[in-house]
Amino acid sequence: MIWRHLASKGILLAAATAVALRPTPVAGQASSSEPNTVSSGQRPSPGKTWEPPHTPWGDPDIQGIWDYRTITPMQRPTRFAGKEFLTDAEALELEQQSADDDAEHPPKPTDLKGVPYNQFWMDRGTRVVGTKRSSLIVDPPDGRIPALTPEAKKRQTDLAGC
Numbered sequence: 001m002i003w004r005h006l007a008s009k010g011i012l013l014a015a016a017t018a019v020a021l022r023p024t025p026v027a028g029q030a031s032s033s034e035p036n037t038v039s040s041g042q043r044p045s046p047g048k049t050w051e052p053p054h055t056p057w058g059d060p061d062i063q064g065i066w067d068y069r070t071i072t073p074m075q076r077p078t079r080f081a082g083k084e085f086l087t088d089a090e091a092l093e094l095e096q097q098s099a100d101d102d103a104e105h106p107p108k109p110t111d112l113k114g115v116p117y118n119q120f121w122m123d124r125g126t127r128v129v130g131t132k133r134s135s136l137i138v139d140p141p142d143g144r145i146p147a148l149t150p151e152a153k154k155r156q157t158d159l160a161g162c
Contacts, residue, residue: 075145076142076144080143086133
């Protein structure tokens with residue numbers, strides 16, 4: 001008798017969990033009718049200006065799946081200055097160097113001094129992006145994060161209270 005009672009509660013709990021974990025889109029996640037040319041890597045044809053998609057309230061629409069599994073650096077390394085794409089040999093060299101670094105310095109979950117908190121959850125990837133870009137930043141053309149303007153530096157200083 002007790003087992004039937006526990007089994008029925010277990011089934012009810014499993015059903016409630018399945019319903020609660022079901023993905024449900026919210027108003028800001030409605031799919032856009034415009035194709036997302038940025039994520040597909042397409043560039044506008046010459047002579048046409050490309051306008052990024054916007055949310056119904058006017059902000060840039062950046063919805064989608066963001067995957068960070070790549071060894072392509074965010075900013076273009078100085079050794080690739082002026083070079084938007086890597087050659088096959090350079091991409092292979094970066095991938096090999098990353099594999100060698102991982103083999104030499106594997107994370108040690110038991111050594112909490114050397115492994116940042118929750119580092120074992122991270123999947124950094126082992127390959128460069130499919131387009132073989134030399135950096136994830138594509139605009140400005142130098143592939144680097146622009147320096148702060150004097151106004152932005154002042155605002156940052158003011159906010160920090162320094």
